[in-house]
Amino acid sequence: MSTSSMSTSRRLLMLGLTLLACPAIAADPQQVANRLLDHLQAGQTTDAEAMFTAQMAEAVPAEKLGTLWNSLGTLKERGTAQVSTQQGLQLVVVPLQFSSGGVVAQVAVDAQDKVAGLMLRPAAAEKAAPPPADARYSEVEFSVPQARGALPGTLALPKGKGPFPAVVLVHGSGPQDRDETIGGSRPFLDVARGLAARGIAVLRYDKRTLTRPQDFANDHFTVDDETTLDAVAALTAVAADPRIDRSHVFVMGHSQGGMLAPRIASRWPQARGAILWAAPARTLLELLPEQNRYLMALDGSISAPEQAFLDRLDAQIAAARSDAPAPASELPLGVPQSFWKSVEAVNARGDAQALHKPLLMLHGSRDFQVPDADWTLWQKALAGRSDVQWQAYPALNHIGIAGSGPSSLQEYAHPGHVDATLIDDVATWIKAQR
The missing domain is CATH 3.10.450.590 (Nuclear Transport Factor 2; Chain: A,)
Known part of the structure; x- marks a missing residue:
């Protein structure tokens, strides 16, 4: 979430595609x-x-x-x-x-x-440049097998003698490549290479909605079809690799992936722990109007057309939540009702409370997509847990890049890198679990 293609950051560039059946063809x-x-x-x-x-x-x-x-x-x-x-x-x-x-x-x-x-x-992102010759890690192609079709990925491996602890990265909402490319930034590439240089293997893979959109052609799918099943398959596959210490495999979810990380870890019980990065404590349909209202109010006011857009979004959200069937064209972002129903059914805080595994919580205070209100809800839900570590970063936005002033969509267009302190904190926490 980015909450993002299904959030504002699919998101970032998506204006909406409304296809209406017409009997004739435009002339030119x-x-x-x-x-x-x-x-x-x-x-x-x-x-x-x-x-x-x-x-x-x-x-x-x-x-x-x-x-x-x-x-x-x-x-x-x-x-x-x-x-x-x-x-x-x-x-x-x-x-x-x-x-x-x-x-x-x-x-x-x-x-x-x-x-x-x-x-x-x-546009399809150019393949990332290979690691430099003196890097403390290497990268190999790694396929995530799944009954619905394998997903291509990359495994970053530390140099030296293994087996190594490992992390599987789980994307935010919407179609995402293995680097979670947003504008000129590649957050997952930064995290994967940063952790690998610190002795931790990292698997990142292309999301199914990006690489196999045909799997969603029936217009009836759930958040598990979009994310959870593939994340479990990725954890299973990386743990089976002899270069990996299968007793120390972690799931690290970003945005929607963070919201689902406790669910994923519970469905793959061998997980050593979970890292929730910019994770919503509330459902995406609760956050979507807040995100849009924030963006429209950045210039100091909300115009009449912008208010009309917000009113229409409220109506679409009501239709998504209704028991009455509604076509995807009448729902937020043109996504089918089955998906929204499944997202509404996710109880991220409850899943985290029930997951008796170590958790690392990461939050950027300049994140307008998952704001401080969600961070507070997480702290209340997990209060008193000695196995939960909290890390907040005042200057970071939703994708872990430092800046100043109110965050905006324009900020995502400028290339940046995930803050090294965040990556250091993740590496330190993972090593402490050994």
């Missing part, structure tokens, strides 16, 4: 998409909004559109568009190069040449 969808991008590049968000269908305009008001577009930095290059037909719409895909990194624009055009959907998602 590429021209429509280019005109939309021209308006956005020129800062003419009102003209861009005028190209939307009524439903799209209600979901993404001009002010929100402008804020998100500007958060990407300066547009430097526009690539060649590709056009395909999906659900009666023409889908135009245009690669864009911003100062903050590569982005792919997906523009859905209906039969009336109106924009029925717009998504700006991060």
Whole structure:
């Protein structure tokens, strides 16, 4: 969570994709998409909004559109568009190069040449550079076997004589690569290499929603399908590796992954302990309106269109929680009701209370996605536990990068690295468990 693609940080670049069945095809969808991008590049968000269908305009008001577009930095290059037909719409895909990194624009055009959907998602990240020759660790490809299909990953191994203690990293919400790439930053890459250099093996892997989206084609899945089952499979696989000390394998979850870490550790009872990094104490549907309200109020006020967006989000959340069936298009972020129901059923604090294993709790005080209120709830829930260690970092944001002032989406666009103190604290805690 980032709570994030299902949180604000999928999230970061997702404006929402609304696909409506139409009987005909737009005459020149590429021209429509280019005109939309021209308006956005020129800062003419009102003209861009005028190209939307009524439903799209209600979901993404001009002010929100402008804020998100500007958060990407300066547009430097526009690539060649590709056009395909999906659900009666023409889908135009245009690669864009911003100062903050590569982005792919997906523009859905209906039969009336109106924009029925717009998504700006991060371009596939370039593979991380290999470790330097003098690094105190190496990296090897590592596949996570699963009945639904294996997931590709990377195992960072300390140099020297093993077996080594190990950590499995579990992502935040939404499609995530093994480095949990967000804008110009790679939090999981920093953590994996930092811990490996300190004598701890780390497995990171591509999330199923990124690498095997076909597994979710039936539009009915749960948070366990998205995260938990694969995390358990990853723990099982890494513990079976002879280079790993199977009695000292830990789960480290970030954002939504942190919320699920106690559940994951309980379903893989061999886990030595769990690390909850920027973990929500409340459900994602409780946090989602808070995150959006925070972002919209950063300029000092919430405009009428922004309030209309918040009102619509409240209605979508109510529909997600309702016992009455509702299509994904009417729910937050276009995610099916089965997922939201399963997330609402997660009792993260209760799971942590029931998990009689050591816990390390990590929190950045500049985290607007999982704010101090959740940190306080965690402290109340786990008060008196001698096997829980608490580490708060005043300058860190949701992804563990230091800054100053109120955190924002724009901050994520700038490359940064996870604070070394946080990585040191994790390594020290893991070694203490031996």
